[in-house]
Amino acid sequence: MRHIISVLMENEPGALSRVVGLFSQRNFNIESLTVAPTEDETLSRLTVTTIGDDRVIEQITKQLNKLIDVVKVVDLSEGDHIERELMMIKFKANGQMRAEIKRTADIFRGQIIDITPNTYTVQLVGSSEKLDAFITSLGNTCIMEVVRSGVSGISRGEKVLAV
Amino acid sequence: MELLSGAEMVVRALRDEGVKYIYGYPGGALLHVYDALFQQNEVEHVLVRHEQAATHMADAYARATGKAGVALVTSGPGATNAVTGIATAYMDSIPMVVITGQVMSFLIGEDAFQETDMLGISRPIVKHNFSVTRAEDIPSIIKKAFYIAQTGRPGPVVIDIPKDMTAPTERFPYEYPKSVKLRSYSPVTKGHSGQIRKAVDMLLAAKRPMIYTGGGVIMGDASRELIELAHLLNYPVTNTLMGLGGFPGTDGQFVGMLGMHGSYEANMAMHHSDLILAVGARFDDRVTNGVDKFCPTARIVHIDIDPASISKTIQADVPIVGPAKVVLDDMIQLVKESKKRPDAEAIAAWWKQIDEWRARHGGRYRTDDSELMKPQQVIEMLCKVTEGDAYVCSDVGQHQMFAAQYYKYNKPNRWINSGGLGTMGFGLPAAMGVKMNFPNEEVVCVTGEGSIQMNIQELSTCKQYDIPVKIICLNNQSLGMVRQWQDMNYESRHSQSYMNSLPDFVKLVESYGHVGIKVTKYSELESAMREAFAMKDRLVFMDIMVDPFEHVYPMQVPRGSMRDMWLSKTERT
Numbered sequence: 001m002r003h004i005i006s007v008l009m010e011n012e013p014g015a016l017s018r019v020v021g022l023f024s025q026r027n028f029n030i031e032s033l034t035v036a037p038t039e040d041e042t043l044s045r046l047t048v049t050t051i052g053d054d055r056v057i058e059q060i061t062k063q064l065n066k067l068i069d070v071v072k073v074v075d076l077s078e079g080d081h082i083e084r085e086l087m088m089i090k091f092k093a094n095g096q097m098r099a100e101i102k103r104t105a106d107i108f109r110g111q112i113i114d115i116t117p118n119t120y121t122v123q124l125v126g127s128s129e130k131l132d133a134f135i136t137s138l139g140n141t142c143i144m145e146v147v148r149s150g151v152s153g154i155s156r157g158e159k160v161l162a163v
Numbered sequence: 164m165e166l167l168s169g170a171e172m173v174v175r176a177l178r179d180e181g182v183k184y185i186y187g188y189p190g191g192a193l194l195h196v197y198d199a200l201f202q203q204n205e206v207e208h209v210l211v212r213h214e215q216a217a218t219h220m221a222d223a224y225a226r227a228t229g230k231a232g233v234a235l236v237t238s239g240p241g242a243t244n245a246v247t248g249i250a251t252a253y254m255d256s257i258p259m260v261v262i263t264g265q266v267m268s269f270l271i272g273e274d275a276f277q278e279t280d281m282l283g284i285s286r287p288i289v290k291h292n293f294s295v296t297r298a299e300d301i302p303s304i305i306k307k308a309f310y311i312a313q314t315g316r317p318g319p320v321v322i323d324i325p326k327d328m329t330a331p332t333e334r335f336p337y338e339y340p341k342s343v344k345l346r347s348y349s350p351v352t353k354g355h356s357g358q359i360r361k362a363v364d365m366l367l368a369a370k371r372p373m374i375y376t377g378g379g380v381i382m383g384d385a386s387r388e389l390i391e392l393a394h395l396l397n398y399p400v401t402n403t404l405m406g407l408g409g410f411p412g413t414d415g416q417f418v419g420m421l422g423m424h425g426s427y428e429a430n431m432a433m434h435h436s437d438l439i440l441a442v443g444a445r446f447d448d449r450v451t452n453g454v455d456k457f458c459p460t461a462r463i464v465h466i467d468i469d470p471a472s473i474s475k476t477i478q479a480d481v482p483i484v485g486p487a488k489v490v491l492d493d494m495i496q497l498v499k500e501s502k503k504r505p506d507a508e509a510i511a512a513w514w515k516q517i518d519e520w521r522a523r524h525g526g527r528y529r530t531d532d533s534e535l536m537k538p539q540q541v542i543e544m545l546c547k548v549t550e551g552d553a554y555v556c557s558d559v560g561q562h563q564m565f566a567a568q569y570y571k572y573n574k575p576n577r578w579i580n581s582g583g584l585g586t587m588g589f590g591l592p593a594a595m596g597v598k599m600n601f602p603n604e605e606v607v608c609v610t611g612e613g614s615i616q617m618n619i620q621e622l623s624t625c626k627q628y629d630i631p632v633k634i635i636c637l638n639n640q641s642l643g644m645v646r647q648w649q650d651m652n653y654e655s656r657h658s659q660s661y662m663n664s665l666p667d668f669v670k671l672v673e674s675y676g677h678v679g680i681k682v683t684k685y686s687e688l689e690s691a692m693r694e695a696f697a698m699k700d701r702l703v704f705m706d707i708m709v710d711p712f713e714h715v716y717p718m719q720v721p722r723g724s725m726r727d728m729w730l731s732k733t734e735r736t
Contacts, residue, residue: 010347014282014294025287055474062471068291068311071347163346 004076007046015069032150080156086149093120164336169298170195170329176305179339186217190237192264195329212620218248220596231258239277250288254583258317268325290318315350316469354485362464363497369438370509378405379443386575388491401429412571422450427524434726456724542569553605558590558614561643588617594632622675639711668706677702
């Protein structure tokens with residue numbers, strides 16, 4: 001099953017390599033990974049999506065917790081949460097496709113953020129599934145480039161991941 | 164406040180940490196530190212002949228005392244030579260602080276002379292590592308390194324220090340921190356009381372219980388508590404390779420080591436048990452054999468300081484995260500307070516069964532009429548001559564298993580071997596590290612003609628520092644354990660497991676200034692060994708010719724259950 005694991009860690013050189021190294025060292029899988037500093041500049045927030053059974057996910061959270069730079073770990077998928085991913089996608093936009101891309105982007109609440117006579121660049125925010133659906137609906141033929149941020153997530157309600 | 168250079172702070176901080184010996188090898192990146200070492204006489208430096216030996220000496224000091232050992236190696240090749248030793252300590256959860264020199268900070272990343280990314284290289288084999296980016300941080304980083312290495316589940320910590328951080332020209336006010344607190348690291352100090360209560364209830368209700376303990380009892384200083392609990396309950400105890408000595412080897416409740424080369428009775432008892440109390444052990448693949456067939460009728464209580472060790476390979480029914488010593492002590496109190504008692508009838512029947520297993524195999528091996536010695540006989544003789552009270556530092560291979568099976572360890576911290584990584588070349592430097600710190604104790608290196616040659620250069624260090632260890636070399640003229648697997652799984656095709664052109668070890672050790680004794684007949688073994696141990700202030704190398712065809716038994720059948728064992732070349736369960 002797919003899990004979204006959020007990690008609060010010391011914003012120090014080498015901290016990220018410890019997390020990434022742990023995943024490869026222990027043969028855990030990484031689907032996506034995002035990391036950036038938080039409002040407290042001594043801390044970074046890292047979100048990793050991974051796939052594994054309960055035993056593997058338990059090991060992942062336990063092993064992450066063991067890293068000295070890691071302050072807190074939470075498996076967001078265990079409770080209600082919101083996940084978002086940002087995608088920018090560049091299309092070849094000629095002829096009929098030009099209007100079709102615009103219409104589909106509107107349906108998905110995407111925005112066109114760059115235009116040339118032959119291209120559109122669409123920005124889309126949502127769950128990974130929604131981004132996948134957008135790509136599927138337009139097919140591969142007109143896609144020139146896709147860039148995705150990887151998933152970020154946050155718990156619903158009053159639950160927070162903080163020190 | 165006193166002003167010190169970075170190099171002086173390194174040395175002073177080690178002194179303030181109570182370090183007596185550091186083991187190392189100088190080089191360009193460490194010249195400032197070595198100059199600071201020269202100008203004081205409180206921290207003594209031991210010059211090895213290869214950096215790997217420095218790490219093993221520091222490691223063995225830690226295994227014998229529970230305190231972190233310290234190694235000091237230069238950048239580049241110095242650091243990479245230390246990698247095997249760091250990994251050895253990591254796999255066995257041994258506290259160690261390794262200080263590595265680094266090229267000047269402004270050269271990092273430029274492929275400078277003797278530059279290597281030691282933070283990157285060591286990352287998967289350390290508990291943590293530090294890079295010094297400001298010289299004034301040196302005291303606090305060293306404090307943190309010792310704290311991290313020695314608390315929780317212990318492990319090695321690397322501190323990488325660029326040369327310019329130790330420059331004598333820049334001086335800083337020095338103060339060694341009294342304590343350290345890290346918001347992201349707080350090892351547990353107590354087990355969950357509800358879980359402990361539940362565990363004790365299960366323990367008292369068990370009909371076929373087993374207490375299975377590992378290195379966590381040794382490094383967690385919990386031997387006394389283990390003995391008290393086991394005696395209180397009269398339950399059988401088995402130790403892992405790393406846990407030997409945690410429970411006295413001559414105690415009637417001890418059923419021997421378990422696992423791949425565990426005793427017949429220990430493996431049979433584990434397989435048939437209904438409750439396993441695992442303490443400071445990690446259900447390693449060399450213990451469990453096939454995990455899907457592991458102890459089918461047992462429920463498992465697992466005590467460990469490291470939550471990640473619990474339910475990693477075998478699901479625990481009652482997990483307890485905490486220090487073995489504290490949790491066992493809580494259990495002892497609860498057992499004493501409880502109105503329930505163990506089921507005397509069931510436990511008596513269980514012991515009767517175990518005694519039958521003991522009688523069936525019980526660690527026997529065949530001796531024949533030839534004068535050729537069996538390696539097991541040598542270890543039994545060693546145990547007799549040293550009265551079972553020596554520090555036994557082993558290398559890796561068949562001799563290691565024989566030393567684990569046939570020497571009876573009655574005290575913790577005395578059986579010192581590379582269990583997790585299985586590092587050949589560990590034994591001699593380990594024995595040196597122990598002997599330097601326990602000069603009045605008998606310290607033995609049990610080795611083979613293969614392993615000893617992996618760090619034989621340290622005989623020179625032994626001469627320089629007068630380290631009179633006794634080396635028991637079980638010479639079977641082959642890489643015995645490899646050969647055994649080839650016999651059993653590759654139709655005796657002995658690919659590269661025969662050692663040709665062995666040196667004359669007696670002459671070799673004599674050239675290093677030590678004493679060598681060659682023994683070829685069992686009838687001469689005891690007198691030769693007594694003669695060796697009588698030379699209290701000399702290093703004696705005993706080159707003992709043993710049966711090259713001997714195998715280590717029992718040996719579990721791969722991917723089988725605990726009870727599936729070969730008991731001899733022809734007999735299996």
